[in-house]
Amino acid sequence: EAGVAQSPRYKIIEKRQSVAFWCNPISGHATLYWYQQILGQGPKLLIQFQNNGVVDDSQLPKDRFSAERLKGVDSTLKIQPAKLEDSAVYLCASSTPGTKGYTEAFFGQGTRLTVV
Amino acid sequence: AQTVTQSQPEMSVQEAETVTLSCTYDTSESDYYLFWYKQPPSRQMILVIRQEAYKQQNATENRFSVNFQKAAKSFSLKISDSQLGDAAMYFCAYRSDAGYALNFGKGTSLLVTP
Numbered sequence: 001e002a003g004v005a006q007s008p009r010y011k012i013i014e015k016r017q018s019v020a021f022w023c024n025p026i027s028g029h030a031t032l033y034w035y036q037q038i039l040g041q042g043p044k045l046l047i048q049f050q051n052n053g054v055v056d057d058s059q060l061p062k063d064r065f066s067a068e069r070l071k072g073v074d075s076t077l078k079i080q081p082a083k084l085e086d087s088a089v090y091l092c093a094s095s096t097p098g099t100k101g102y103t104e105a106f107f108g109q110g111t112r113l114t115v116v
Numbered sequence: 117a118q119t120v121t122q123s124q125p126e127m128s129v130q131e132a133e134t135v136t137l138s139c140t141y142d143t144s145e146s147d148y149y150l151f152w153y154k155q156p157p158s159r160q161m162i163l164v165i166r167q168e169a170y171k172q173q174n175a176t177e178n179r180f181s182v183n184f185q186k187a188a189k190s191f192s193l194k195i196s197d198s199q200l201g202d203a204a205m206y207f208c209a210y211r212s213d214a215g216y217a218l219n220f221g222k223g224t225s226l227l228v229t230p
Contacts, residue, residue, distance in 0.1 A: 105163075108160065
């Protein structure tokens with residue numbers, strides 16, 4: 001079974017530029033998450049999708065971050081304009097609805113973003 | 117919001133020895149799920165073990181086991197017969213029964229020495 005695919009693996013941009021990350025979840029997984037992991041910290045949820053719909057985006061900085069999941073499959077996360085504090089690893093994960101709490105979330109390898 | 121605390125930023129263990137990583141959490145819920153994830157330098161989070169709060173029996177997966185103390189809100193991970201490949205960041209995570217998203221602690225870096 002193919003895992004969660006993310007691209008690019010690394011990205012370096014200047015502050016105030018725009019950047020986009022792409023995620024392809026495991027086939028059949030209805031739930032997709034984007035997490036932000038700042039160096040030295042645990043991942044923090046940015047947004048959660050169930051199929052096409054947003055379940056939770058309470059921690060997404062909506063003035064600069066946006067995300068979409070077209071057709072309930074692939075997802076993109078965009079930052080515009082980027083700030084220095086956006087430097088982090090952006091992790092995508094997916095899961096089946098299953099037995100809600102117990103279901104395992106599968107993670108991609110993340111995109112390491114450096115804003116200079 | 118539930119908070120997850122890992123009080124050990126770094127731990128070290130010799131190969132073949134046993135190490136215990138600590139995790140405490142704060143919640144007012146009675147039903148929830150707890151997880152330990154491993155993150156090697158490749159950055160991909162890998163599930164190590166999980167526990168349902170309503171189960172009193174501690175979960176075990178080969179060399180990995182947990183000590184779940186619900187009243188104390190404690191969820192420690194024991195790694196027996198440590199191997200060099202166990203070296204990684206370990207994250208404790210909480211998931212509410214009402215939601216899917218994981219709430220992570222800050223992690224513990226585990227070093228395994230030969």
